[in-house]
Amino acid sequence: MDRLIFLGTGDAMGVPRVYCDCEVCTEARTTGVNRRFRSSVVVEGADGSFFIDCGPDFVTMMESRGQRFIERILVTHAHFDHIGGLPEWADACRWMNKKGQLYAPQEVLDVILRQYPWLDRNLNLHTVDHGVILAGWDITGWKVFHGKNGYSYAYRLEKNGYVWVYCSDAIALPTEQKLPLYELDLLVLGTSFYHEEAEFSTRSVYDVTEALELISEVGPKQSIFTHMSHDIDLRRKYNLPDRVEFAETGLERWVGGKISKNIPEVDGNIEANQVEFGIDEV
Numbered sequence: 001m002d003r004l005i006f007l008g009t010g011d012a013m014g015v016p017r018v019y020c021d022c023e024v025c026t027e028a029r030t031t032g033v034n035r036r037f038r039s040s041v042v043v044e045g046a047d048g049s050f051f052i053d054c055g056p057d058f059v060t061m062m063e064s065r066g067q068r069f070i071e072r073i074l075v076t077h078a079h080f081d082h083i084g085g086l087p088e089w090a091d092a093c094r095w096m097n098k099k100g101q102l103y104a105p106q107e108v109l110d111v112i113l114r115q116y117p118w119l120d121r122n123l124n125l126h127t128v129d130h131g132v133i134l135a136g137w138d139i140t141g142w143k144v145f146h147g148k149n150g151y152s153y154a155y156r157l158e159k160n161g162y163v164w165v166y167c168s169d170a171i172a173l174p175t176e177q178k179l180p181l182y183e184l185d186l187l188v189l190g191t192s193f194y195h196e197e198a199e200f201s202t203r204s205v206y207d208v209t210e211a212l213e214l215i216s217e218v219g220p221k222q223s224i225f226t227h228m229s230h231d232i233d234l235r236r237k238y239n240l241p242d243r244v245e246f247a248e249t250g251l252e253r254w255v256g257g258k259i260s261k262n263i264p265e266v267d268g269n270i271e272a273n274q275v276e277f278g279i280d281e282v
Helices: 023-029 058-065 086-096 106-115 175-181 208-218
Strands: 002-008 040-045 048-052 072-074 100-104 123-127 132-134 137-145 151-159 162-167 186-190 222-226 244-246 252-255
Touching: 002 058, 058 086, 072 132, 086 100, 086 123, 100 106, 106 123, 137 175, 162 175, 175 208, 186 208, 208 222
Parallel strands: 048 072, 072 100, 100 123, 162 186, 186 222, 222 244
Antiparallel strands: 002 040, 002 252, 040 048, 132 137, 137 151, 151 162
């Protein structure tokens, strides 16, 4: 099995907000349960590793892991909170005399190169319009509605019969965009607020109440919420349904196979010696 690690779980501004003295931002500056870098995950296992997204907290994430180089990064869309670390990654590749491998849909690569036209000196760019295999994962992407911000891409990843989706930036998905969300072992979904009261035309990401409705409809076996603003306080009890949770910075889960049927749970956790494949705490 592989490990899925949440390096960043924050929305576009991260937590704490530099201007904000709310309880969540204040706690994020002290004990730090709510400290959230911009959303990014790493998948790593015996077949290799890759990041999904490379925001402006890229260097901090790498330093926290004691990691000096990552070869492969898959990007969801060309907004700053998802690509702001690409120049630093490319610069690291330059100094280490290594080529990074950047993967994204062609239209996303086009936007990235307009913004950072020098990146292809140190990065090889790969389109994923027809799918790609990274670290043994068969990955397909599709465009998803991102509200006032236009569009993003979500990715469906399959390996050893295990299927999961990473969909960090989406809202109000129409029927055809929800089809890849069915029959999942895991759905990672962006939820910026618990219940966002802003006018819908100004919004861009699901809130938790809407996400729970989506989960009820598409029925993933497990769900993890990410891309959270300072509205979400991880010290609170939100009474989420079973097998639905908020991602904390550094959260690790196993992915890459199936959980055995009829496995009893102990204190809400699957007993480690009864897991054949699946997702569980590392």
